[in-house]
Amino acid sequence: MKNIYRPFEATVEDIIVETPAIKTFVIRPKESFVFKTGQFIELTLPGMGEAPFTPSSDPGIKDRFEVTVMNAGRVTFLLHELPKKYSLGVRGPYGKGYPLESFTGKDILIVGGGVGLAPLRSLLFSLFSEINKYNKVVLRYGARSPDDIVYRSAIPEWSKIDKVDIVLTVDAPAPGWKGNVGVVTTILNDLPVDLKNSAVIVCGPPVMMKFATMKLLGLGFPPENIYLSMEKNMSCGLGKCGHCRIGKFYICKDGPVFTYAELKDIYDIWD
Ligand SMILES: Cc1cc2nc3c(=O)[nH]c(=O)nc-3n(C[C@H](O)[C@H](O)[C@H](O)COP(=O)(O)OP(=O)(O)OC[C@H]3O[C@@H](n4cnc5c(N)ncnc54)[C@H](O)[C@@H]3O)c2cc1C
Numbered sequence: 001m002k003n004i005y006r007p008f009e010a011t012v013e014d015i016i017v018e019t020p021a022i023k024t025f026v027i028r029p030k031e032s033f034v035f036k037t038g039q040f041i042e043l044t045l046p047g048m049g050e051a052p053f054t055p056s057s058d059p060g061i062k063d064r065f066e067v068t069v070m071n072a073g074r075v076t077f078l079l080h081e082l083p084k085k086y087s088l089g090v091r092g093p094y095g096k097g098y099p100l101e102s103f104t105g106k107d108i109l110i111v112g113g114g115v116g117l118a119p120l121r122s123l124l125f126s127l128f129s130e131i132n133k134y135n136k137v138v139l140r141y142g143a144r145s146p147d148d149i150v151y152r153s154a155i156p157e158w159s160k161i162d163k164v165d166i167v168l169t170v171d172a173p174a175p176g177w178k179g180n181v182g183v184v185t186t187i188l189n190d191l192p193v194d195l196k197n198s199a200v201i202v203c204g205p206p207v208m209m210k211f212a213t214m215k216l217l218g219l220g221f222p223p224e225n226i227y228l229s230m231e232k233n234m235s236c237g238l239g240k241c242g243h244c245r246i247g248k249f250y251i252c253k254d255g256p257v258f259t260y261a262e263l264k265d266i267y268d269i270w271d
Pocket residue numbers: 040051052053054055067068069070071072073074075076077115118119230231232233234256
């Protein structure tokens with residue numbers, strides 16, 4: 001029987017510098033690995049530690065996957081220092097991903113902030129691959145500055161896809177920036193989506209998720225149509241240790257994707 005705690009071996013095949021603080025790691029596992037968009041993995045640096053990440057690549061690609069990682073602390077710092085060809089461990093995939101089946105026939109609104117675009121890129125690839133199933137895909141994304149926009153060179157290509165509508169914003173502009181200036185909630189007015197026939201997916205830093213969710217509720221989006229990718233410190237990833245508990249839920253096992261309707265009565269969801 002497969003040991004779900006045992007990491008399997010994988011090699012860092014390529015490293016892409018996305019922003020000053022964010023890199024994408026192209027990882028080739030030594031055994032077959034499939035994931036659903038929105039599920040997460042635990043990446044193990046042997047002898048150094050492990051941390052959870054949500055693959056940012058197209059789940060349709062089976063021989064390798066990508067994680068996009070912000071340098072936020074001890075493990076992510078070490079990860080950012082790795083050379084290509086480095087051997088590491090992978091556990092997972094864990095958790096429940098985005099419920100794509102319930103998005104069919106709807107306007108899909110995706111609201112992202114910072115490195116939160118990583119899991120959302122995997123979701124976008126899944127939506128793009130079956131774009132005719134959805135009415136439209138609307139992305140509203142905010143970063144601190146133009147240099148902090150993740151996948152910046154790919155975004156103009158995504159905008160050319162039929163039924164895809166993208167608006168970006170930055171907190172602090174730089175010379176040459178022609179887009180919106182302000183936090184992501186400033187680009188959530190006049191959304192070209194049908195409030196009553198939409199699925200809204202929000203992913204980013206907790207403070208951004210909080211204010212974006214409040215804004216969306218104020219605009220009239222129903223709590224059960226708002227999907228949040230939740231993050232907490234994790235350990236086992238399997239619903240055994242209790243580290244990731246919020247209210248009655250374990251984020252690793254019951255999430256990491258929840259509707260706001262499921263979480264709204266838990267007082268500390270944004271901490
Ligand atoms: C399901 C899930 C998916 C994730 N996907 C991604 C991803 O795709 N890309 C990415 O860059 N990051 C992602 N993260 C966050 C990432 O796991 C943390 O940044 C990482 O664990 C930090 O580890 P560290 O040892 O580098 O930092 P540490 O030295 O442990 O901590 C640095 C700081 O970050 C805080 N912190 C640590 N872990 C978390 C966490 N999970 N959530 C919130 N705060 C935390 C600590 O309290 C501390 O303040 C995800 C987290 C979860 C739970």
